[in-house]
Amino acid sequence: MFKILLALAVAALVALLVAVFVTMGTLPSYEQLKTSQNGQMIRVHAADGSVLVSLGPSYGQWLRSDQIPQVMKDAMVSVEDRRFYRHPGIDPIGIARSLDVRVRRGRFTQGGSTITQQLARNVFLTNNKTFTRKVREAIVALALERKFSKDQILELYLNKVYFGGGSYGIDAASRRFFGHGADHLSLAEAAIVAGLVKAPSNYSPTADAEAAVGRAGVVLDTMVATGHISRAQAEDANPHAVRLAPAPRQNSVRYFTDWALPQLDTLIDDQSEPLDVWTTLDPKMQRAADAAIQRDTPKGLQGALVAMERDGSVRAMVGGRDYISSIYNRATQAVRQPGSSWKLFVYLAAIEGGHKPDEPIVDEPVTIDGWSPRNDERTYSGQINIRTAFAFSLNTVAAKLGQIVGFDTVADMARRFGITTPIDTHPSMVLGTSDVRLIDMVRAFAEVDNQGGMVVPYAITKVVGPEDRILYQHTAPEPRVLVAPWVAAEMTDLLQTAVNTGTGRAAQIGRPVAGKTGTTSTNRDGWFLGFSSGLTTGVWMGRDDAKPNPGLYGGRAPARAFADFMGQAVANRPIVPFQTSVTLPEWQLEPDDEAYGAPDNGIPTLDENGNPVAQDRPSGGADGDPGQAPSDPDAVQVRRGSRPMPQTQDDDWFGPPPPPTSPGPQARDDGRLDRRWLDKALGRNG
Incomplete structure (x- = not known):
């Protein structure tokens, strides 16, 4: 039985290595990954043709690893993947801890995904919670670790991860929430930004400032626990004192667009290309x-x-x-x-x-x-x-x-x-x-x-x-x-x-x-x-x-x-x-x-x-x-x-x-x- 199990383990390891190396060959270059964008741009027009709102991803300036403040790197690593610099792309200890919590509490309350796995999921895969997707995510993560350095992976992650409000990357998030670029984030601001990744909607400073500050406190405590900052530095940071940039005025038209746009799922096939959506709304x-x-x-x-x-x-x-x-x-x-x-x-x-x-x-x-x-x-x-x-x-x-x-x-x-x-x-x-x-x-x-x-x-x-192709035209229903x-x-x-x-x-x-x-x-x-x-x-x-x-x-x-x-x-x-x-x-x-x-x-x-x-x-x-x-x-x-x-x-x-x-x-x-x-x-x- 031991020999059979050993043979199966060796075969599985060989299959994994083959899958990783094959995946490495299909990965884009680092420069290609830097220029690729996530998400779909949608322009919503009123009945008179005016643009009501443009929806889709917002990107700030791409920051090289040496331009990203160290407190931002430390905050993200501490709260999302504290063994980031020691694991090969997947974290066996984190996975074991997640399974242990699952057994004791009856449900998953802690994730076992590393920063590399999150990057793989955000760039190459979907968020579907299936076993097959988790296996593919692990293979891509291992391939990324073989092809790129830790600094490159962290740079990609910090410039591409979603922080809520349509903002991708720490620079877009910093400009949206604090009114300045991410190249000079303070410790308190970095803690707020790092806290957004877990649940961008729940911890958005513009939607729930108290929740954002509370989550930032958790990030600071984690940074103390991992040795990145001292307790005195955490207490001096004071996320409550962070000044938020005034939110852009969102008038009531967003209630209409939030109701209208989900209807696209039933009107057209899945699209990743930019779309212009013409609506019935009268601006006056x-x-x-x-x-x-x-x-x-x-x-x-x-x-x-x-x-x-x-x-x-x-x-x-x-x-x-x-x-x-x-x-x-x-x-x-x-x-x-x-x-x-x-x-x-x-x-x-x-x-x-x-x-x-x-x-x-x-x-x-x-x-x-x-x-x-x-x-x-x-x-x-x-x-x-x-x-x-x-x-x-x-x-x-x-x-x-x-x-x-x-x-x-x-x-x-x-x-x-x-x-x-x-x-x-x-x-x-x-x-x-x-x-x-x-x-x-x-x-x-x-x-x-x-x-x-x-x-x-x-x-x-x-x-x-694109190219003025009509993907859908409303027709009146039968009387x-x-x-x-x-x-x-x-x-x-x-x-x-x-x-x-x-x-x-x-x-x-x-x-x-x-x-x-x-x-x-x-x-x-x-x-x-x-x-x-x-x-x-x-x-x-x-x-x-x-x-x-x-x-x-x-x-x-x-x-x-x-x-x-x-x-x-x-x-x-x-x-x-x-x-x-x-x-x-x-x-x-x-x-x-x-x-x-x-x-x-x-x-x-x-x-x-x-x-x-x-x-x-x-x-x-x-x-x-x-x-x-x-x-x-x-x-x-x-x-x-x-x-x-x-x-x-x-x-x-x-x-x-x-x-x-x-x-x-x-x-x-x-x-x-x-x-x-x-x-x-x-x-x-x-």
């Missing part, structure tokens, strides 16, 4: 969107905005107030409760089921399977019509309609309109208790504006490679009808009323606007979504930690941000009337600040002249109050009978709906609410 709209979020988002809150055309092209996207401090895109990544903006799907299902905007309905206390929703003002209006109930976001009426058409039907409608997140079917779902993404909600409202036709959001119009055009038209009627007379009055911009507010329990989230002149825009505001925000209502800051943005975005577009026209009541032809300050939910209090009076909101749940959910979340909900959708697509189905047989006293021929009837319904005199 983007600036207006950024300004609106900055100006109208209350202090301490985050805001997000998405603007989309009827064809799905995204014209503006803001994912937060400051891209530098947080790259988290709240427009595409965050999932939050939509509050009453979710009622879009409730009323779509009701209209498709045969209900009409002028249809009478009673606003009264209601209990469904033990759940008793309340209106935000804790009052009930008696008999009104569906249009008025929607305009003032009455929760009891939404619950009634959800029960009538079936909660599963409402969920199916939401999925039909592009909601991709999970949807519960408890009765409280009609008030927006299911988490959604802002971009999905904007898509749904855009599909209503598109007369019920499907809208697929997209960002990239074409991709151009698909989600609801009949008359259903979308009647939904637009309701959405107009919400802006003209209801909770969304702050979103008026002097031209037809249709939209809906949304506010969640204890004011954690505020929403406004709407469309005008072919452009659909959604705004969300709230805290990342979902804490309550007293005073945040969809009809206030989000609606104002919508109006500020849309007023500029559609200023040069022709005024496009909707298929159903709603005329402003006389008392709102010149709305004042008090009218805009009216509560987000509930019919406003009117004075003796019929004008809205500002009033304080009572504390407690807002529209879409998820706190009113059933006490038993696992209770089985019984689907109520819903009106079936016609099985044939004939002219009657797609044509305009027949006129209501009994329009009711609350509607007038011109579409305006009857002032006297509304006062009477609310129990007011005059």
Whole structure:
């Protein structure tokens, strides 16, 4: 057995030596390695052809080994490969230590790769964590050690390793983080740079200064342990005192490019050549969107905005107030409760089921399977019509309609309109208790504006490679009808009323606007979504930690941000009337600040002249109050009978709906609410 094992070991050693020498013959020369670059350059263009951002590797000046400060070399060797000058390219001791930790802790927490192996991986291989790649990495590392000296390997490594922020090499990193070249790095600066290699994103000084300083302290302690510096030198270094160079201003357009560029993986084959990516973003709209979020988002809150055309092209996207401090895109990544903006799907299902905007309905206390929703003002209006109930976001009426058409039907409608997140079917779902993404909600409202036709959001119009080769050209998807055009038209009627007379009055911009507010329990989230002149825009505001925000209502800051943005975005577009026209009541032809300050939910209090009076909101749940959910979340909900959708697509189905047989006293021929009837319904005199 010993002879067999010895023979196998000798054979393996011979095979390894052959592989190493063969690999040596294929390695580029040292000068070729110095001139080769890592990464791919991508230029992202706006819709008008201007360059939004250039992405890809950033290289500083190549520093020879004798130009690199000794503290930089010592810091890197200490923290990444303390036996660098003693091993042949792979470190058996390091590998054994890594395996020992793996056995004791149950997972790999320490790497066994040497500087030479890291160079081999970064220059010649990939980061795939496979056994085959590790074997190839070891062979290339051994070949590099045979072909180049230790000083040459360390010089290559320090000039080519990635330090985050698009920076390759210590000179690019030094210029980015400290504002000067790497040829005169201090000990503290060298410790910060050396600490970046382990996790460039986590320890980037511009993203998390405390984490970078903490990691630098670990590097200094390691340098003391390896004898490169004394404890006194480590204490004098003081990474906390290092002055960072001002970060280049990254405006909100990066939220858009971060969302758009990953789509390249599905649009084109793998490319290493430079690319020009042409997008749908409108720079003027983007600036207006950024300004609106900055100006109208209350202090301490985050805001997000998405603007989309009827064809799905995204014209503006803001994912937060400051891209530098947080790259988290709240427009595409965050999932939050939509509050009453979710009622879009409730009323779509009701209209498709045969209900009409002028249809009478009673606003009264209601209990469904033990759940008793309340209106935000804790009052009930008696008999009104569906249009008025929607305009003032009455929760009891939404619950009634959800029960009538079936909660599963409402969920199916939401999925039909592009909601991709999970949807519960408890009765409280009609008030927006299911988490959604802002971009999905904007898509749904855009599909209503598109007369019920499907809208697929997209960002990239074409991709151009070297020599102007077209690698991708956007083509419109096949048209698909989600609801009949008359259903979308009647939904637009309701959405107009919400802006003209209801909770969304702050979103008026002097031209037809249709939209809906949304506010969640204890004011954690505020929403406004709407469309005008072919452009659909959604705004969300709230805290990342979902804490309550007293005073945040969809009809206030989000609606104002919508109006500020849309007023500029559609200023040069022709005024496009909707298929159903709603005329402003006389008392709102010149709305004042008090009218805009009216509560987000509930019919406003009117004075003796019929004008809205500002009033304080009572504390407690807002529209879409998820706190009113059933006490038993696992209770089985019984689907109520819903009106079936016609099985044939004939002219009657797609044509305009027949006129209501009994329009009711609350509607007038011109579409305006009857002032006297509304006062009477609310129990007011005059």
